[in-house]
Amino acid sequence: MNPVVAPISSRSVFNGKDQESSKSVFSQAYFSERPTKVAAVSQQKESKPALDEDALIRQYIRESANGTIPSSINGMSGLNLNSEERMFYNAFVNGFIVSISNQLAHQKLLPGSIFVPTAMFDPLIQKLCMTCGASFLYRCSAGNDKDLLLKVKESNSLIVKELVHRLDEMPIMETREWILIYFTLQNNRQKFVYEGRHSQTINLISGVQAIKMWLETKKKDANTKAGEKIEELSHPTVADAAPCTPSQNQKPASQSGKRNDHYSLEYNHEGDICSIEEFTEAESYILLDKLVDKTNLLKSINGNHSDSMILSPCEAPQSRTGHMVDMLEIEAKMLLSSFSYADKVKKAAEVTAFERTLLETFIFNYSGTLLTIDKSLVGCLTSPFDLFDLIAPLLFVPIYKCAVPWMNNPTAGAALPMIELQAKIIWLSFKEEFDQRDLKIIHTIQKLAQYYTRPILPDEVWRSYPKNVSKKLAESCYVSEIVAKGVYLFSMKILDRSLSEGDEKVQEIVDSMFKILECISMHSQTSVIAKWSFLVIGCAILNEDQRVKLKKRLIGFVEALKTGSLRTSLIFLEAVWENGVGLNALFIEKYLDLLVI
Template sequence: MFNKFRLTTNNKKKFVAANFKRKIKGLTDSENQTLSPKRKRTGCFCCRKRRIKCIGTRPVCENCLKKSYLCVWPDGEESLSHNTEFKLTKVIIDKETLNLNKPNQATTDTCNFRQLEGHSDVSSSIDLNSKVIQKTYYDSTDVFDSVKDAMFRKVLIELNSSVLKSQISRLTTFPVLTNKEVFLFNAFTNGFMTDVSPQFTHAKLQPGAVFIPPGINNAIMQRIFFACGASFLLTETKSLEMKKLSNEQFRLYSDGLTDFIQSCDISGNEEWIILSLLLSYLKLRYVHDNQTTNTLSMISIVEGMKFWILKKRQQSTYELSITSSDDGPEFELHTFSSKLGDNPKVTNPIIPKQSTENEVKFCQIINAFRKKLKGRDPMVARDPDYFIKPSDIVSVDSEIYFAISGEETQKRELLMPYEKTMLDSFIFNYSTMLFTCDKSLVGEIASPFIVYDLIRPYLLHPIYKCVVPWMNHPVVGAALPMFELQAKICWLGLRLPLSTEDSTIVHHIRKTASFYIRPILPARVYTREPVSVQQKLLESCFAAEIMSKAIYIYATKLLYPRMQCDDESIQTAAEQAYQAFQKLSFQSQVHVVLCFAMTVLGSVALSKKHRQFWLLKMDKLKAVSRVRAFESMRVIFQKAWYELDETCRPMGWDVLLDNECLKILLV
C-alpha cells in the first residue's frame, strides 16, 4: 500500500488523420485524382516500434494499455530521426481507473502507477530533450517527474528498512511485540516517516535514519511510533479502530513520558525526548484535534529544547569530527533519580482552558518540564523585548543579515547527525506553527527572535561534505534563512495592530524577502551528478524562492491590511511564485514544507489559470501524501475566492488574518 502513487490523466482524444491528396509531376489533374492517397505515418512510437497498427487514441493508445507500455507520441508532424534507437518501457497501469470514454471534458480520474522490478531507470531509454518526444499518456514532464518522485519515496522506504536492519543486534523489546504492534510499526516506518521526509539529503540525516533508532530499546518511544503508524493508516482506511488505536497509544506514550520527566534525570535523555515530542506534533497533521492542542504540543517541544540548549552550553567543543563512516548514536534511558536544585524560581504551570484529553496530556508534559527547569530557562535569561523592540535599526539589520548570509564571523558549534535533523525538524514545525497558533497561548510561546538567536550557532556548520551545503539541512534545505524570516513575520502577525517598532521590523523583512535571490547550483553538480539528483537539489532552491514571495506578500498584508490583493506588486510576486512552482513536479516531497507559502499564494490567486493550478495541485498532493494540510488548504481557497452564500462575500487574502479560517488550517 506504501508503493502506490496516484497520477492524474489528461483528456483522451481520438486521433483523426486528415485527407491527403497525392500528386505526381507530369500527370494531369484528372490522372492525379485517380491515384490512391499516399500513406501517412501516424500513431504512437511504441506501435511503430512493434510494427502494428496504432488505434490512435490519445493520450494512451489501447495497444500500449493492453501490453502495459509507456505510450509516447510525436509532437506535430515530426517523427523519430533515423539514428534514434527507441526502446519500449513497461509500466503497470490500473486499467479500471483509466477512463478512455470522455474525450471532450476535463477529468480528475486517477490511475495507480508503480515501477516494475528490473526497470528502475524508466527514463534512461528515452531522450527527454528530444523535440519529437513531448507527449506521453500525461504530459511528458509530469509523468517522468512523477516516476522520479515515486522512485525517491521508494528510496526513503528502503532507507528506513535498512536502518531497522542495522539495529537488529540491539533488539531486546521487539520480540515481545504483538502482531498488531508490528503492523503499526511497519506503517510508521514505511508510510509515516516517508511522508515527513521532504528533502534530498545525506542518508544519515534523513528523518528515518534519526527518528527510528531511539525507539529500538525505548518502550516510551515505541508507543509514539505505534500512535503515528495508526494515524497514518487512519487517513488511508478511515477505520474507527485505527483512530482508537492512535488515541490509546498516544495516551500510553504521554503518561510514560510525564512519569519519566518527573522521576528521572533529563540529562542525557534530551534528544530522544525531543524526537518523540516532534513525532507527537507531526501525528496531529494526520489526526487533528484542535488549534489549542497543536499549540500546546509545540510549547512542549520548546520546553524540551531548553534542556538541549543548556546541555550544549555545558559541552566543550574540542576536536569533534564526523565522517560518513561514523556509527549512529546510542540512545539509552538514563534512569538516575533527579537531583533538583534549591532555586525556588519555577515557571508558572500552564492550565488547559478546555478539557480535551490531548490538551491535558500536553499540559502535564509542559508543567513537568517547567518544574524541572527550576529557573535555568535560557529563553528568559535576557530581556524578552531585546529583539522585539531594538534600541536602534542597526540591530534589526544585523539580525536579518546574518539570517540570510550565514557569515563566517558567526560562532559555530558542531552537532552530531541526529542533533542536526532534530534541530531542522524543530525549525520547520516551530516556524509553521506560529502562523496558525492559538492566540490565547501566545504568552506561553518563546519568541522566535530569542529562539533563533540561541540556536543560530548550531545551524551554520555543515557536518557532511555534500555537493551543496544545504544537503546538511534534511528538512528545510536551501530555505533555511526563509524559515527564520517566516517565523519572525508570523510572530509579529500575532501582535496586531503593529507598533512603530514592529512595523519597522516588518518593513525590513519585507525588503529582504523582495530582494532575495534563490541559491544556484554549482557547475560541478551539472557535470558530475545525474539528472535526478540535479532535479531534487533544484527543487530545494525553488522552494526557497517560493517562500520569499510568500513572506513578501504576508508582510505587505501586515503593513497595509486594507490593501486589495489585486495590487500590481502582489500579483507580480504571485506570478513569480507560480513560475517557480512550474519547476517543481506536482507530487514532489518538498511541498510538505511549503504549506505556509501555498496558503498565502493561493489566497491571492485571481486568474483562472492560477486557481485551477492550485486546486489541481491540492488534489494531486492529497493523493500522494496522507497529511490533511492539503485538504484544509482547499477549504481556505474556497473561502478566499468564492461567495459561499448570499451573506458571505469572497474573503480574499483576509483569510490570512482571520482566526476562524486559521483554525481550519492544518499546516
C-alpha cells in the same frame, strides 16, 4: 542491514571525503541503473505513472529508512512485536517517515536515519513511532477508520502519561535527545491526526521548553568535561525566563463554548480534522510543568542567574550592551541567523547529524504552525526572534561536505533562511498596532524577501549527477524563492490591511509563483516546504485557471504523501475563494480553524 533492501551507504553517497566513489554510487548504482525497476515499484505503490520521478525519490527514502533496521527486528531487545504492532511500525517506516522527509539530503541527516533506529532502544519512543504509524494508516483510510482513530488517541494518552512519569523519576542530568525526538514526532503526528489548535499550541510550547532543557543538559555535559563553565550555547543576548504555564482553566473561546465574535464554517472535513477534544489535556499541562521545573533546575546548576527577562512579543532587539541596535545590525544579526553567526559557527560547539535533523524539523514545524496557533496562548510561546537566536549555531553549521550546502539542512533545505523570516513575520502580525520599531523590522523583512535571490545549482553538479537528482537539488532553490514570495506578500498585507488581491503588485507575485512552479515537478517532496506560502499566495489568486492549477498540485500532494494537513490546505483555499475574502482570511479565525500546517 536488511537483506530485502539495499540502501546506499551515506559514506559512499554524500561524504565529500570520498567524492569519486560518491559520484559513481549516487549516479549509477541507484538513480541511473535502476530507473526501470523503480518505475515499476512506483507504479505499484503510487498507482500513477506521472509520479515516477518523484516516486523514485520516495523509494530511495524508504530504502534508506529500512536500511537502518536489522534483518530480524523481533530479535532485538524491546522490539518483540505482535502482528498489529508490526503493521504500525512498518507504516511508520515506509509511510510516515517518507511523508515527513522533505528533500534529498545527506543520508545520515534523513529523518529515517534519526527516528527509526531510536525506536530499537527506547520503549517510549518505540510506542510513539507505532502511534505515528497508526496515524498514517488512519489518514490512508481517508479518515474513515474510527476504530483506528480511537487506538491512536488511547495510545497517545498513555504515552503522554508515561513521559510525565519518566520526567518525574529521571535524574536531572539524564535528559537526552529522546526528549527532542518525542516532541518532533508529536508535532509531525498532528499532520495526520489533529486534536485542535489548543492542543497543538500546548505541544509546541512544551517542545520549545524541551529544547531549552536539552540545551542546558548539553551545556552541563560540556562544563563537566571541560572542568569549568563555558559560554552558553544560546549566546549571551537576552535569554528566556521560565515561560508562563497556561492554567488548565485557560481555554480559548473555541473550547469553552461558542465564540462571541466568530462563527464556525459548516464545512465537510471528510475526516481530515478531528473535533477539538480534550484527549490528553490534563497530562499535557502536567508535562509542561515538569519541563519548566527541570529547565529551571538545570539553569540553577549551570549558574544562569542572569536569565531573568525575555523580549516581549515584537519588542525591538537590543544589543549586548543594552542599547538599541542600528538597522544594519538588525538586518544582519536579528533577522537572519545564518548571517549573524557566519563567523561564529566555525567556533561553535560541534553539532551531530542527530541534533541537526531533530532541531531543524522542529523549527520548520514551529515556523508553519505559528499561523494557526491558539492566540490565547501566544504569551506563553517563545518568539522566533529568541528561538532562532538560541539554536542558530546548531542549524547553520555545515556537518558534511555535500554536493550542495543545503543538503546539510534535511527539512528546510535552501529555504531555511526564508523559513526564519516566515516565522518572524507571522509573529509580528500578532500585534494589533505597530510602533516605529516594529515597522522598521517589518520593512527590513519585506526588503530581504523582496530582493531574495535563490541559490544556483553549480554546473559541476549538473554535469556529475543524473538529471533527475540534479533537478531535485535545484528544486530546493526554487522552493526557497516561493517562500520568499510568500513572506513578501504577507509583509505587504500586515503593513496595509486594506491591500486588495487585485493590486498589480499582488498579481505580479501570484504570476511569478506559477512561473517558478514550472521548474518544480508536480509531486515533488520539496514543495511541502512552501506550504505556508502556497496558502498566502493562494488567497490572492483571482484567475480560475491558476486556481485549478494550484488545486491540482495540492491534490497530487495529498495522493502522494497522505498527510491530512495537506488536504486542509485545499479546504481552506476553496472556502476562501468561494466566499471572496482573499488575503483577509489569513487573519480570520473561522478560516484558520480549517487549517492544519
